[in-house]
Amino acid sequence: MRLVLLGAPGAGKGTQAKKLIEKHGIPQISTGDILRKAVADGSPLGKEAKSYMDKGELVPDKVVIGLIEDRLKQPDCKKGFILDGFPRNTAQAETLDAMLKKLNMPLDSALSVDVPKDDLMKRLTGRRTCKGCQQMYNVYFSPPKKNGVCDKCGGELFHRDDDKEETIKRRLDVYDAQTAPLINYYKKSGILKSVIGVGGIDEIFKKVCIILEGK
Ligand code: AMP
Numbered sequence: 001m002r003l004v005l006l007g008a009p010g011a012g013k014g015t016q017a018k019k020l021i022e023k024h025g026i027p028q029i030s031t032g033d034i035l036r037k038a039v040a041d042g043s044p045l046g047k048e049a050k051s052y053m054d055k056g057e058l059v060p061d062k063v064v065i066g067l068i069e070d071r072l073k074q075p076d077c078k079k080g081f082i083l084d085g086f087p088r089n090t091a092q093a094e095t096l097d098a099m100l101k102k103l104n105m106p107l108d109s110a111l112s113v114d115v116p117k118d119d120l121m122k123r124l125t126g127r128r129t130c131k132g133c134q135q136m137y138n139v140y141f142s143p144p145k146k147n148g149v150c151d152k153c154g155g156e157l158f159h160r161d162d163d164k165e166e167t168i169k170r171r172l173d174v175y176d177a178q179t180a181p182l183i184n185y186y187k188k189s190g191i192l193k194s195v196i197g198v199g200g201i202d203e204i205f206k207k208v209c210i211i212l213e214g215k
Helices: 012-024 030-039 044-055 061-072 077-080 090-102 117-125 165-179 182-189 201-213
Strands: 001-006 028-030 079-083 111-112 127-129 135-136 192-198
Touching: 001 012, 001 182, 012 028, 012 079, 012 201, 028 061, 030 044, 030 079, 030 135, 044 135, 044 165, 061 090, 061 127, 079 090, 090 182, 111 182, 111 201, 117 127, 127 182, 165 182, 182 192
Parallel strands: 001 079, 001 111, 028 079, 111 192
Antiparallel strands: 127 135
8 A cells, every 4th residue: 555645634544544544554654743752852853944933934845855756765765655745736746757757666556535624723723642652542532541641652741833823824734725626636646535533533534444455
């Protein structure tokens, strides 16, 4: 399976990607996760990316494209991969197509996870992530058993800097302007699929499996 997950911030791409990687044993490649790690490590790349991320803007294409190029060449991607948060604009999508053509690994599908705007806001402001294992929670919809503590590994939960209200608004605007046009891009190339990302995580995952694999 070589898949791109599309959808606004908060649509649940990461959550569905994690379930797909468990099922298929292929890597999830999240540019957001890679960039957040670079920021946490204080690397030069992280320092460059942070100012864009804090404002809810996209990090320059050449930075993320370089990251993806390195990652897709790793041997574990031979079995397939799930791209989560990349591409984010048409230039990235075109570069990705060219890169995958060269590697002889074209995409099978681009799955758009569709969620109404009002729901997205609550999902993003309520989102908490585990510092240890990256498990996600939502204080409104799926809180941890103990406030601030991960059910799975006991790690500390944190609120991403870019999940604050002003930044969220900007991220949603950037999505509408730059990323939403990719739905048409993949429709034209004939690999677009879509799922309504509202309801329970497992219920959505069942629909995802049927849409992608027919079962
Ligand atoms: P995400 O976790 O996917 O919502 O990404 C968090 C932030 O990382 C975004 O708001 C961007 O600043 C940056 N980012 C992640 N993926 C990309 C990408 N493909 N292109 C540019 N910036 C990105």
